[in-house]
Amino acid sequence: MAVHVFDAAMALQPQGADRFAGHCGRSYWNAVGPFGGISAATMLNAVLQHPALLGEPVSLTVNFASGLAEGPFTISARAARTNRSTQHWMVELQQTGAQGGAPETVLTATVLTAVRRSTWSGSDVPMPEVPGPATLPPGERMIPLEWLRHYEVLPVVGGIPKDWDGAENDGGPDQASLSRFWMRDHPERPLDFCSLAALADVFYPRVFLRRAFRVPAGTVSMTVYFHAGAAMLRDCGSDYVLGQARGQFYHAGFFDQTAHLWSRSGVPLASSTQVVYYKE
């Protein structure tokens, strides 16, 4: 069976002693570097591939310190603390620049994994009622970027603005920067923790929607909390996931946005938040 483009993009070769080697290609290329979601997935993948791994991911924070370039990189993933049922990881991706020299840090991350057990469960963020994916027109790429070739994204509300007219959208806090998308990998691929982390980053910068203005912008830090276990993700198969994103506060070059993801049947899968640089 051919390797899925997603798996190829985040593939790592163990180098022993907490080290992994990978290669950044063009398959998930964004404007000036790879899609942040594939970078987040790759950092998480290092932890999931580690022989000392305990449990499943609960929390992932990835910091985008610089632009990843096409070419080889190395990741160090170290279990800073292992308890009876939880484990805390520090992860760092380094790459040697085109001019050579010492490797430089491009991404940092922390990951919490845990052996989970059954407890009371609940949700205070209801899944929005939206039309099913079959009722929506087939997705076309919102922006002609390479990475979007590998996703089906069906906007329910909050697709990328068609008119970049700079008309500030302040029509109510619940709507001004709201997007709801049905999303999945293309070609289809069974959902797992890495692809879920990447899906949490599919939402384009809220400042585009809020201002109908294409200001230069890029994620600088993203946190994903996983609210489903591996078995639950397997149950999702390669079906669509519903994602909802909203902006929060915008100030002096940085704003933040949240995302929530549910299975088609309404199971909470992940919540996420990210802080994004914007130029003006």
Add this chain to the structure above:
Amino acid sequence: MAVHVFDAAMALQPQGADRFAGHCGRSYWNAVGPFGGISAATMLNAVLQHPALLGEPVSLTVNFASGLAEGPFTISARAARTNRSTQHWMVELQQTGAQGGAPETVLTATVLTAVRRSTWSGSDVPMPEVPGPATLPPGERMIPLEWLRHYEVLPVVGGIPKDWDGAENDGGPDQASLSRFWMRDHPERPLDFCSLAALADVFYPRVFLRRAFRVPAGTVSMTVYFHAGAAMLRDCGSDYVLGQARGQFYHAGFFDQTAHLWSRSGVPLASSTQVVYYKE
């Protein structure tokens, strides 16, 4: 002038080469260790004290890997990447156990600092309209914990349940786990990045409120995004800050909750999210 109890609690002595020494005392003691907010402030303080610091904090993620014990600790704070206007830090707190042996990691953190500049600004999370702090009865400690002696907390809604009757509160997603508090240090202390980070952690676990059930619970990872600069924080002086917290998804031993903080005059100061362990 006497040193404020908050400054004493997060005080660090530079040890050269990215290292700092500190001491965990009882002044901000919680049930089985210090209040998470003082630990978060201490990790941030290491970065802010570092001679190589560039700019002001934008993002802080702290992972609570184990319980900090009374006694000395060391922090390493390393600038993993320094760009022209941003800097990415990796921070780790280690402590030697009561039985001696090698130091073990207790807290990990990543911090993004940046030189910010003026841009368009906005908010998609309106400050709730609430009665001013002077109209509320003087705060009494919600829970008889040492750290709450050092805060004034005036609940507007969502104070800690008085009846622990296990009556699950699912009366609407906006209300089930909502708290709004006026808060400030006690005694009064001018607001700064460290105290703001700590204030983002004042909200007790949402699972208490949601279930009116005191299940063992503790924060395992917290992220704070700063939306104000140092000058804006100085303008707040030691006035009350309004904080709002809500729970999100609860599943298999971990749930997450958000927090938003505004100055009394309505300026967005910080947004935060945390994932919390709960036992049953």
